[in-house]
Amino acid sequence: MQNLFTGTVGLIQMRMEPARDANLARATAHIEAAAGQGARVICLPELFLSPYFCQTEDPRCFDLAEPIPGPATEALGAVARRLGVVLVVPLFERRAAGVYHNSAAVLDADGALLGVYRKMHIPDDPGYYEKYYFAPGDLGFRTFDTRLGRLAVLICWDQWFPEAARLAALQGASLIFYPSAIGWHPAEQASVGTTQRAAWQTVQRGQAITNGVYVAAVNRVGREQPAGGAGLDFWGSSFVCDPLGVMLAEAPADREAILLMPVDGARVEEVRRQWPFLRDRRIGAYGGLTQRYLDQPPSGAAPLERNGGP
Amino acid sequence: MQNLFTGTVGLIQMRMEPARDANLARATAHIEAAAGQGARVICLPELFLSPYFCQTEDPRCFDLAEPIPGPATEALGAVARRLGVVLVVPLFERRAAGVYHNSAAVLDADGALLGVYRKMHIPDDPGYYEKYYFAPGDLGFRTFDTRLGRLAVLICWDQWFPEAARLAALQGASLIFYPSAIGWHPAEQASVGTTQRAAWQTVQRGQAITNGVYVAAVNRVGREQPAGGAGLDFWGSSFVCDPLGVMLAEAPADREAILLMPVDGARVEEVRRQWPFLRDRRIGAYGGLTQRYLDQPPSGAAPLERNGGP
Numbered sequence: 056m057q058n059l060f061t062g063t064v065g066l067i068q069m070r071m072e073p074a075r076d077a078n079l080a081r082a083t084a085h086i087e088a089a090a091g092q093g094a095r096v097i098c099l100p101e102l103f104l105s106p107y108f109c110q111t112e113d114p115r116c117f118d119l120a121e122p123i124p125g126p127a128t129e130a131l132g133a134v135a136r137r138l139g140v141v142l143v144v145p146l147f148e149r150r151a152a153g154v155y156h157n158s159a160a161v162l163d164a165d166g167a168l169l170g171v172y173r174k175m176h177i178p179d180d181p182g183y184y185e186k187y188y189f190a191p192g193d194l195g196f197r198t199f200d201t202r203l204g205r206l207a208v209l210i211c212w213d214q215w216f217p218e219a220a221r222l223a224a225l226q227g228a229s230l231i232f233y234p235s236a237i238g239w240h241p242a243e244q245a246s247v248g249t250t251q252r253a254a255w256q257t258v259q260r261g262q263a264i265t266n267g268v269y270v271a272a273v274n275r276v277g278r279e280q281p282a283g284g285a286g287l288d289f290w291g292s293s294f295v296c297d298p299l300g301v302m303l304a305e306a307p308a309d310r311e312a313i314l315l316m317p318v319d320g321a322r323v324e325e326v327r328r329q330w331p332f333l334r335d336r337r338i339g340a341y342g343g344l345t346q347r348y349l350d351q352p353p354s355g356a357a358p359l360e361r362n363g364g365p
Numbered sequence: 366m367q368n369l370f371t372g373t374v375g376l377i378q379m380r381m382e383p384a385r386d387a388n389l390a391r392a393t394a395h396i397e398a399a400a401g402q403g404a405r406v407i408c409l410p411e412l413f414l415s416p417y418f419c420q421t422e423d424p425r426c427f428d429l430a431e432p433i434p435g436p437a438t439e440a441l442g443a444v445a446r447r448l449g450v451v452l453v454v455p456l457f458e459r460r461a462a463g464v465y466h467n468s469a470a471v472l473d474a475d476g477a478l479l480g481v482y483r484k485m486h487i488p489d490d491p492g493y494y495e496k497y498y499f500a501p502g503d504l505g506f507r508t509f510d511t512r513l514g515r516l517a518v519l520i521c522w523d524q525w526f527p528e529a530a531r532l533a534a535l536q537g538a539s540l541i542f543y544p545s546a547i548g549w550h551p552a553e554q555a556s557v558g559t560t561q562r563a564a565w566q567t568v569q570r571g572q573a574i575t576n577g578v579y580v581a582a583v584n585r586v587g588r589e590q591p592a593g594g595a596g597l598d599f600w601g602s603s604f605v606c607d608p609l610g611v612m613l614a615e616a617p618a619d620r621e622a623i624l625l626m627p628v629d630g631a632r633v634e635e636v637r638r639q640w641p642f643l644r645d646r647r648i649g650a651y652g653g654l655t656q657r658y659l660d661q662p663p664s665g666a667a668p669l670e671r672n673g674g675p
Binding site: 134152176177178180188195212215216217218221222225226227251253254256257261262264265281299300301306329330331332335336337338339340342343344345346347349 | 609
């Protein structure tokens with residue numbers, strides 16, 4: 056079971072206020088509460104230090120970014136050390152003038168900065184103008200060896216890409232965190248809200264199943280409405296599911312919550328023996344995955360992919 | 366909308382009898398019924414000409430195989446032509462002495478054999494001894510341009526591998542069929558049956574969502590118990606889901622059924638504009654997917670994957 060993550064996960068589903076320091080203080084209080092209830096690894100929502108500023112494109116919002124390491128990782132590193140908990144801390148990272156990332160720092164239970172994940176898949180659609188703010192991550196898909204085992208962090212839009220979860224699992228992660236900021240457009244909620252949220256949960260449960268990993272998704276919650284904008288209703292619904300995709304715990308859609316759930320590396324070992332997908336991957340036939348699209352001649356012509364290898 | 370599949374899908378969820386010709390006759394009758402109800406593309410379950418012989422390893426079972434083209438594709442090609450329907454025909458393929466595949470032939474609405482898919486991911490676990498019978502497919506992941514649009518066929522165990530569905534979608538398939546033979550071990554059904562079937566549906570709905578495609582899964586149904594064996598209860602539950610993973614139609618778990626559902630290429634176009642995952646894939650960072658496993662030094666060392674490309 057070496058390296059397979061074992062310990063109690065704590066997810067902080069929170070709403071955000073305008074002021075950075077207020078969000079940091081409230082997050083710290085939630086972390087203390089989660090730790091007090093037994094959480095050993097605690098994850099905050101995507102970009103937890105501010106409202107979801109990507110609803111508009113505004114150059115002033117770059118002022119919200121801070122370096123890693125920096126003030127937030129120093130403050131929360133001290134919290135991690137004091138409480139003896141691993142922390143996953145999503146931050147708007149200022150890397151250099153004009154180079155910003157949507158990132159997550161991982162702090163070990165002694166407060167040490169284990170490393171940073173920079174969001175690899177950057178969305179851009181109405182109300183989620185992230186390509187304006189964030190350079191695509193250039194650190195690839197990573198894992199972090201915490202005191203409780205190896206975990207991976209992916210961020211929001213990454214959750215729709217099976218390539219990301221697969222590369223995390225292939226590097227030994229048995230627990231994947233997905234800090235998120237996803238919500239309904241108020242005008243759409245009645246017509247497609249149920250479908251959208253179900254798809255969000257289904258696709259992440261699918262990543263758990265195909266890889267035999269635990270998945271822990273933590274979302275922000277509540278209405279955020281910038282001046283003149285239609286706003287977004289962040290749908291909460293943070294959850295933990297097991298390596299068979301079974302929902303173990305789920306937070307409400309409409310209010311803050313601390314979600315706690317033990318995860319067990321032995322369960323990952325067991326499930327992967329029952330359904331040994333990683334054994335049977337046809338790695339010799341997956342080369343096309345590194346292409347944008349596989350333009351193809353009409354039917355009857357030879358397929359692009361041929362391989363007799365395993 | 367060129368090539369995006371549009372038409373009514375018909376799924377033949379059936380039980381199998383010992384005699385090949387009886388299964389062929391019953392499948393033909395079901396196809397006629399589905400076509401009479403409006404189906405334009407009809408898919409049979411995996412290995413529909415026989416009981417699921419892979420419950421044991423028995424060299425006599427190789428006698429069940431037949432070539433493609435061969436007697437089954439000739440008989441069903443005539444049916445396709447007569448009814449004017451596209452057929453997906455899963456067969457135990459004899460390619461050469463000692464070279465057998467778990468395959469599916471695709472017959473166009475004029476009866477022409479468009480091509481063959483050979484199952485790429487071969488399972489092997491108690492009661493599903495497929496590695497004994499089937500050489501892994503060597504044609505890669507393929508699509509077929511039928512008169513109604515481009516579709517892909519994957520077979521059963523393939524459904525757990527996001528690589529397979531992705532490569533089908535990247536080649537332009539907007540509809541993926543998963544003919545299947547999956548069931549419960551009778552001793553396990555009470556304890557894990559619900560979870561297993563839910564995982565089977567969830568993972569396929571996930572493939573639909575991540576790729577923006579329709580998924581049509583067709584399973585056999587009923588108890589099959591070889592002499593001296595514990596048997597399998599094939600759980601039916603064939604379904605069609607849309608590109609957001611919404612279940613459009615689902616067959617019962619305990620009896621034969623013909624499931625019909627129209628699918629619409631325009632819906633694929635619309636969904637992929639709303640959630641443009643294919644735009645944002647980080648193809649420069651996916652090279653590790655062609656590896657069996659990404660053995661990694663302890664935390665803190667450089668990650669295996671680094672790439673600043675798109």
